[in-house]
Amino acid sequence: MNDETHEAHEPHETHTAYGGPEAPDAHNAHDAYDAHDERHFEELVRELMTDDAYTIHPSPAPYPAIRRRGVAERRRRVAAVGAALAAIVTVPAAAYAVAGGNGGGGADTATPMSSVSAPQSASASQSPASGPARLATDGQLLDGITFDAATEALQECLTAEHVARVVGKDAGRAENYRIILAAKSTGDSNSPGDGVHVVGVAQRPAGFRVICDVKDGVSAGISTSTQNGETSAARPVVPDDNAGGLYRQSLIDKGQWKLPYRWASIGTVDPSVAKVTVSYGDSDATAALDHGWFVAAGILNRQVTEAPHIKGFDASGKQVYDSDTDTAYDKTLP
Numbered sequence: 355m356n357d358e359t360h361e362a363h364e365p366h367e368t369h370t371a372y373g374g375p376e377a378p379d380a381h382n383a384h385d386a387y388d389a390h391d392e393r394h395f396e397e398l399v400r401e402l403m404t405d406d407a408y409t410i411h412p413s414p415a416p417y418p419a420i421r422r423r424g425v426a427e428r429r430r431r432v433a434a435v436g437a438a439l440a441a442i443v444t445v446p447a448a449a450y451a452v453a454g455g456n457g458g459g460g461a462d463t464a465t466p467m468s469s470v471s472a473p474q475s476a477s478a479s480q481s482p483a484s485g486p487a488r489l490a491t492d493g494q495l496l497d498g499i500t501f502d503a504a505t506e507a508l509q510e511c512l513t514a515e516h517v518a519r520v521v522g523k524d525a526g527r528a529e530n531y532r533i534i535l536a537a538k539s540t541g542d543s544n545s546p547g548d549g550v551h552v553v554g555v556a557q558r559p560a561g562f563r564v565i566c567d568v569k570d571g572v573s574a575g576i577s578t579s580t581q582n583g584e585t586s587a588a589r590p591v592v593p594d595d596n597a598g599g600l601y602r603q604s605l606i607d608k609g610q611w612k613l614p615y616r617w618a619s620i621g622t623v624d625p626s627v628a629k630v631t632v633s634y635g636d637s638d639a640t641a642a643l644d645h646g647w648f649v650a651a652g653i654l655n656r657q658v659t660e661a662p663h664i665k666g667f668d669a670s671g672k673q674v675y676d677s678d679t680d681t682a683y684d685k686t687l688p
Contacts, residue, residue, distance in 0.1 A: 486554060487532035490644035496651055497538040497616065499550060504536035507552045511566030514573035531556055531564070534644050535600075537651055538616045539567055544604035549574060551600060553620060555647060563620075565599060581622050590624035591648065591666035591675040593683055597621075601634060601662055602687055609657055618651040619662045628669040634662040661685055 485505050495501060509528040531554035541547040549569030556562045565577040579596040601617040619632045623643060630641035630648040637652035650662075661684055666675030677683045 486528045486530075489533055489535075489642075491642045494534060494642050494644065494649050495536050499536040499538075501533070501536075504533050504550075504552050506571075507536070507550050507568040508533060508554050508564075508566055510571065511552065511568055511573040511576050512564070514576070526556070528554070532645060534563075534647050535618055535620065535649050535651070537618055539569075540603065540612050540615050541569075542604040542612065543606045545574065547574075551618070553597075553600075553618075553649075555645075563594070563597075565597060567599075585622055585624035585627075585646075587624070587626075589675070589680065589682075590627050591621060591630060591664060591677075592623075593619065593621035593662075593664055593677060593680075595682075595684065605688060608687075611654075611657060613655055613657075615654040616651065617654050617662070618649070619664065620647060620649050621664070622646055623648050623666065626668055627666045627674065629667040629671075631665050631667075632662050634658065659687055661687055 486508060488501060489495060495504065505528055508531065512526060512528060533552060533554050535551070535553040537551050539549045539551040541549070545567070547569050549567055552566045552568065554564050554566070562580045563578070566573065567575040567577075577596065577599060579594070581592060581594060585592050597618075597620050601619055603611045603615065617634055617637075619634070619641075623630060623646060625646075627643070627648075630643065630650065632639050632641055632650035632652075634652060635654045635658040636656050637654060639650040639652045641648040641650035650664075662677075664675070664677040664683075665673055668674050678685065
């Protein structure tokens with residue numbers, strides 16, 4: 355009998371359903387599956403994040419709200435600056451002197467002042483805010499000069515280049531003054547050519563005034579001064595010693611003045627004074643009283659050597675002032 359021989363065979367390797375070698379045991383097969391699944395999940399998440407990077411946009415800036423805040427802030431700052439500017443007050447201050455010349459008037463005293471400008475109280479005699487205050491009486495506008503013409507002459511004088519150069523600053527604006535006199539000016543050897551004199555006084559400081567000389571619409575000179583003394587019971591009338599250019603011609607022409615000659619005399623008066631008279635050469639005048647100033651004028655027809663003679667009276671008619679007894683008044687012309 356034939357013995358049938360059998361060869362020993364190596365055990366065959368089995369395969370899993372997904373083609374890989376079968377894990378030695380179930381535990382190893384489970385671990386291999388988890389690792390593969392985790393890698394697949396990571397790849398999926400990475401892909402999703404990459405896709406989303408192109409679709410995610412930052413929130414738009416709230417431009418309308420930002421712009422509204424900016425506009426409001428600018429308006430607030432502008433309002434603050436405007437309030438600050440409105441609180442600023444420019445106070446002109448300087449020493450005043452004489453510009454131009456009338457020859458015989460001498461040099462006006464230079465007096466420092468705190469302000470030429472001043473607010474004006476409401477009054478029936480005042481002009482609108484755009485111009486100077488009006489005169490108390492129409493008799494203070496002489497020789498056919500209108501108030502408008504006097505205003506233009508005053509403004510021309512105050513803004514003239516030579517005025518700023520000599521005075522050293524802006525002399526102010528016409529609306530800061532009260533015009534108390536406008537009259538014809540007679541030329542002489544020192545200042546040829548006839549023109550117009552306009553006298554303006556500032557509300558503050560009390561006693562400050564300008565005398566402007568304008569010829570052919572152009573400023574020919576200015577005299578500025580602060581009244582040399584205050585009125586009192588002992589001296590209720592104070593003639594303006596620096597206003598000689600209104601009543602005398604050049605020293606060069608002494609004894610040979612051009613006649614007839616328009617003269618004027620001004621000064622301050624105490625409230626107790628009700629009347630002022632002025633005599634000069636062959637003419638007499640009753641002065642106009644204008645907010646603490648007296649203003650007198652007339653026509654001179656002969657040569658003179660004596661200054662105007664000034665008298666003051668109270669409401670009862672009693673004489674309370676006489677320039678002949680005033681030791682501070684120059685009674686003789688230079």
